[in-house]
Amino acid sequence: MKEKQGTVNPAGLVNLGNTCYMNSVVQNFKKVRELSEALIKYQPDPQLPDVVGFFLQASKGLFNDME
Numbered sequence: 001m002k003e004k005q006g007t008v009n010p011a012g013l014v015n016l017g018n019t020c021y022m023n024s025v026v027q028n029f030k031k032v033r034e035l036s037e038a039l040i041k042y043q044p045d046p047q048l049p050d051v052v053g054f055f056l057q058a059s060k061g062l063f064n065d066m067e
Helices: 020-030 033-041 049-067
Strands: none
Touching: 020 033, 020 049, 033 049
């Protein structure tokens, strides 16, 4: 068999069970420049409720991992 030549697209997120729809939403959010830039610049804020801060920090980590 011959190897295909051409453009290599970056891999998406791994599906864990029935997560394909969630993965596609996350990958689309990653493409929103303003959202990506805001999360990259995000610094934890003690004024926010714990769950919001955790979500933002986790999202920031995920977006950084996807780079």
